[in-house]
Amino acid sequence: MAAGTVVVLDNGGSLIKAGVAGELDPAVVLPNCLVRPLSSKKFVPPEPLPSPTSSAAATSSMDLTSAAVRRPIDRGHLINPDLQREIWSHIFSTHLRHVSPASSSLLLTLPLLTLPSIKRDTLSLVFEDFNFKSLCISDSPSLVHLYEASVRPSGLASKTQCSLVVDCGFSFTHVAPVFQNFTLNYGVKRIDLGGKALTNYLKEMVSYRAINVMDESFIMDDVKEKLCFVSLDVERDLQLAKKPGKDNPFRSTYVLPDGVTHTKGFVKDPEEAKRYLTLMNGSGAKNHNKPEEMEKLEDRKRIDLTKNEFDLMNERFIVPEMIFRPSDLGMNEAGLAECIVRSVNSCHPLLHPVLYESIILTGGSTLFPWFVDRLEKELRPLVPDYYQVKITTQEDPILGVWRGGSLLASSPDFESMCVTKAEYEELGSARCCKRFFR
Numbered sequence: 001m002a003a004g005t006v007v008v009l010d011n012g013g014s015l016i017k018a019g020v021a022g023e024l025d026p027a028v029v030l031p032n033c034l035v036r037p038l039s040s041k042k043f044v045p046p047e048p049l050p051s052p053t054s055s056a057a058a059t060s061s062m063d064l065t066s067a068a069v070r071r072p073i074d075r076g077h078l079i080n081p082d083l084q085r086e087i088w089s090h091i092f093s094t095h096l097r098h099v100s101p102a103s104s105s106l107l108l109t110l111p112l113l114t115l116p117s118i119k120r121d122t123l124s125l126v127f128e129d130f131n132f133k134s135l136c137i138s139d140s141p142s143l144v145h146l147y148e149a150s151v152r153p154s155g156l157a158s159k160t161q162c163s164l165v166v167d168c169g170f171s172f173t174h175v176a177p178v179f180q181n182f183t184l185n186y187g188v189k190r191i192d193l194g195g196k197a198l199t200n201y202l203k204e205m206v207s208y209r210a211i212n213v214m215d216e217s218f219i220m221d222d223v224k225e226k227l228c229f230v231s232l233d234v235e236r237d238l239q240l241a242k243k244p245g246k247d248n249p250f251r252s253t254y255v256l257p258d259g260v261t262h263t264k265g266f267v268k269d270p271e272e273a274k275r276y277l278t279l280m281n282g283s284g285a286k287n288h289n290k291p292e293e294m295e296k297l298e299d300r301k302r303i304d305l306t307k308n309e310f311d312l313m314n315e316r317f318i319v320p321e322m323i324f325r326p327s328d329l330g331m332n333e334a335g336l337a338e339c340i341v342r343s344v345n346s347c348h349p350l351l352h353p354v355l356y357e358s359i360i361l362t363g364g365s366t367l368f369p370w371f372v373d374r375l376e377k378e379l380r381p382l383v384p385d386y387y388q389v390k391i392t393t394q395e396d397p398i399l400g401v402w403r404g405g406s407l408l409a410s411s412p413d414f415e416s417m418c419v420t421k422a423e424y425e426e427l428g429s430a431r432c433c434k435r436f437f438r
Contacts, residue, residue, distance in 0.1 A: 005104040006409040007096065007132075010140075010402040011084075012109075013073040014170030014195060014364070015049070017402040018091050020099065021107065021409030026402050028095035032087060036068040043070055045090045063263040064218040065256075075192070076111045076171035081121045085129050092130075105134040105418055107409045109401060112139050112174055112188050120429045127424045134418035136409070137436040141165035141176035141183045143404030144362045148392065150407055156358045156390075162351060163358040164344065166336070168323065168365035170195045173336065175343040177355055187346040189339045193326055195365050199224055201329075202319045210310035211256075219265050223254050223312070224319060226267055229369040231317035232280065232377065234325075240279070241314035249276045250316050256308040268309060276316075280370060320368045324378055337378035356383055359391045362400045366393065 006021035012032060019026035034043035047062050072084035092099060106126055110119070126135050144165045149158035157163040161181065167174045171194045177187040203220050206213050213220055231237045241250050253268035267273050326333040334342065344355045361372065372391050383389055394400040408414060419432045 005099060006107060006414065007099055007101070007104050008107045008402060008405040008409050009088075010109045010405060011073075012170060012401075013071070013076055015398065016087065016091065017399060018096060019402065019406070020096075021406050021414075023406055024403065025399060026406075028091060029399075030091075030095075032073060032084075033069050033071045034083065034087065035062075035064060035070075037063055038066055039063065043068070045087060045094075048095070063257065063259055065259055065263070066215045067218065069217055073171070076169075077115065078118050078121060081125055085125060088125075088130065101130045101132045103133060105136070105409070105415070106130075106132045107136045107138060107405050107414075109140055109143065109405065110137050111171075112141070112176060112183065112190075113185065116433070119433045123424060123429045123432060127421050132421065134415070134420045135424075136414065136418045138405060138408065139176075139183050140167050140169075140362070140401045141174065141178050142181055143401050143408060144360055144394070145178040145404070146181055147400055147404035147407055148360050148394065151395075152392075155392075156354065157360065157392075160354050160358070162354045163360050164340065164355040165360050165362060166340065166366070168194065168336075168361070168363035170364070173323065173339070173363070173365070175336075175339045177343060177347050177351065179351070184347060187343050189334075189343040189346075191323075191326065191333050191336065191339055193322060193331070193333060195221075195224075195363075198228075198319050198322060198365065201322060202228070202315060205315045205318070206310055206312070211308060213256075213310075216256075219256065222265055225367070227252055227254065227273060227312055228316050228319050229276070229280070230320045230324075230371050230374045232370060232374055234317070234321060237317055238314060248313055249279050250313050252312050252316065253309050254312065256310075258308075320365075320371070323365065324374060335378065336375060337382055340379060341382045353387050356387045357390045359389070361391060361393050362397045364398050366397050 008019055008021050008026070010017040010026070014032060015029055016032045017026040017029050019028070028048050030048040031046045033046065035046050036043045046064070070083060072078060072080040072087065078084060092101065108122070108126065110122065122137070123135070126132050144167070145157060145163045148163065149155070149161070152158055162177075162179050165176050165178055167176070173191040173193055175189045177184045199217060199220050202224050203213050203216070206220070237250070241248060252273035254265055255268050256265050257263050322329055324335045324337065326335060340359070344352055347355065372393060376389060376391055379389055419435050424432050
């Protein structure tokens with residue numbers, strides 16, 4: 001590999017996206033954790049997620065039923081550098097074998113407003129443990145803005161070099177104004193709520209009503225992603241969810257893995273799970289974000305009805321409701337729409353109309369069906385009538401940050417943005433951090 005190689009590492013709380021700059025997609029996407037399946041005595045890295053660049057072998061199933069999980073990142077913060085080192089070592093030894101860190105630069109994402117101690121640990125990890133030649137640290141909103149401005153050169157975000165990035169991630173949700181590729185930290189607002197909290201809430205509801213799934217993080221992530229959606233009329237849907245049996249348009253059955261014939265859970269009847277679509281489309285919702293077929297027909301035919309299964313009803317829309325109404329669930333947090341307004345109001349008045357008209361959504365939690373419609377419905381009454389509200393969704397909200405990093409790392413000015421290992425050894429971590437954190 002050439003000496004000018006730049007590794008792009010989007011180190012998320014849920015997923016790591018790693019690859020080489022200049023590519024459209026990362027070489028590997030895998031959970032940022034170690035797991036210990038019931039059949040194993042030690043913690044091992046989980047298998048990569050299917051991606052455009054992954055091989056067919058990468059999709060082979062690993063039974064993660066009741067698997068123990070260790071994560072290096074908790075609530076968005078790196079709390080276990082040793083564990084993170086082990087995961088990175090696995091990536092470089094298995095998925096990026098052709099990359100030599102000693103002759104490569106690294107573009108790494110860190111959460112907004114990262115604590116100083118975590119910055120020091122990160123620099124030590126990069127330069128002392130992996131001996132990278134140089135490092136550039138960036139944040140998610142600026143990379144999302146950069147990528148969206150490049151793919152839509154005639155769009156408002158590109159013309160004004162200004163946007164409002166809403167990042168609904170695994171650990172929390174950030175609303176961040178970006179101006180000329182720099183995140184305006186004074187305008188950043190955060191909701192301590194993300195995909196992990198939604199999954200935990202779903203686990204609690206299912207465990208209380210049906211079957212104990214408190215140890216099934218991966219399975220319940222799958223349930224959430226396949227069956228949950230954002231309601232456009234919560235009061236109406238709560239009434240409809242009270243109907244018994246087949247009259248309930250939200251009832252759907254999920255079959256848990258048995259560890260023998262299938263190691264992954266699946267939706268028992270996808271057609272039944274999609275009955276609510278006619279109801280939602282009748283509310284004037286747009287057709288985008290419509291779920292695709294969730295299971296193959298041959299998989300449904302193999303279902304053994306004696307296996308564990310449970311029904312979901314109002315949980316399907318109550319769980320994503322946390323993002324918009326956290327206070328209704330006992331959390332002292334503002335909803336997403338109010339958070340956006342507060343972020344915009346923190347900026348100069350001349351930026352307000354541009355920010356409202358260039359809202360960019362990123363992060364896995366924005367993939368819920370009708371997320372955009374609900375956010376627009378919540379936001380419009382809070383925004384002055386003379387401002388337009390335009391919400392843009394990324395082509396792939398999970399890979400958007402990495403693609404922006406790949407674009408930045410390919411620019412001719414990238415090396416000037418980096419701190420070299422020699423500078424780190426001479427000046428120390430405190431001086432180096434000033435390059436990236438203003």
